[in-house]
Amino acid sequence: MTRRGARLILVAATISLIAACGSTASNGPANASPTVPAATPTGVPSPTAAPAASPLPPLAVVEIDGRATPGILGTYTLDGSGSDAPWQPFGGLPVIEVAAGAPLVVAFADGAPIGGWVAQLAAADDPTGANPSGFGGVDQGLDAASVTTGPMPAGRWVLAVRLFRVDGRGDGITYWAVTAR
Numbered sequence: 001m002t003r004r005g006a007r008l009i010l011v012a013a014t015i016s017l018i019a020a021c022g023s024t025a026s027n028g029p030a031n032a033s034p035t036v037p038a039a040t041p042t043g044v045p046s047p048t049a050a051p052a053a054s055p056l057p058p059l060a061v062v063e064i065d066g067r068a069t070p071g072i073l074g075t076y077t078l079d080g081s082g083s084d085a086p087w088q089p090f091g092g093l094p095v096i097e098v099a100a101g102a103p104l105v106v107a108f109a110d111g112a113p114i115g116g117w118v119a120q121l122a123a124a125d126d127p128t129g130a131n132p133s134g135f136g137g138v139d140q141g142l143d144a145a146s147v148t149t150g151p152m153p154a155g156r157w158v159l160a161v162r163l164f165r166v167d168g169r170g171d172g173i174t175y176w177a178v179t180a181r
Contacts, residue, residue: 059174060161070094071161073174074173079169087127104149107146114166116163117142118137120133121178122160142166156179156180158176159175
């Protein structure tokens with residue numbers, strides 16, 4: 001193939017491409033390209049969309065002397081899904097040691113505001129929580145970073161705290177083994 005033949009093929013291909021796309025004269029200046037809106041696939045957020053909500057389950061922590069001790073999460077719901085779990089026995093829980101009569105400060109591990117809460121205590125030798133006693137709580141309507149339970153009675157206890165998120169996205173029951181002396 002000669003150079004002239006190659007140029008003719010290139011010119012013909014260019015003309016075909018321009019004809020297929022339409023005239024640039026109708027789309028503005030010759031060096032401007034037509035504006036095509038960017039399509040976002042269904043279910044894929046655009047780059048300017050708000051960040052997704054935290055996927056962390058509603059785990060709680062007990063704060064003592066500036067140290068947060070996460071518990072074991074039992075039953076919870078979050079954004080329409082969740083998990084159902086039985087009462088957690090004393091032996092498999094994170095241990096917290098406090099002075100008898102001390103209050104305990106409880107908060108969500110992810111810092112979400114609390115809309116309500118309920119706390120219960122059961123003796124350490126009650127593995128199913130068959131005889132828990134109320135240990136404080138506030139109906140919905142609260143908007144707090146943390147709540148305070150107590151005072152802790154002397155003894156060994158399973159503490160179960162159910163925190164409700166103020167935004168209504170869910171709630172969770174978190175357990176600790178507490179020894180108060």
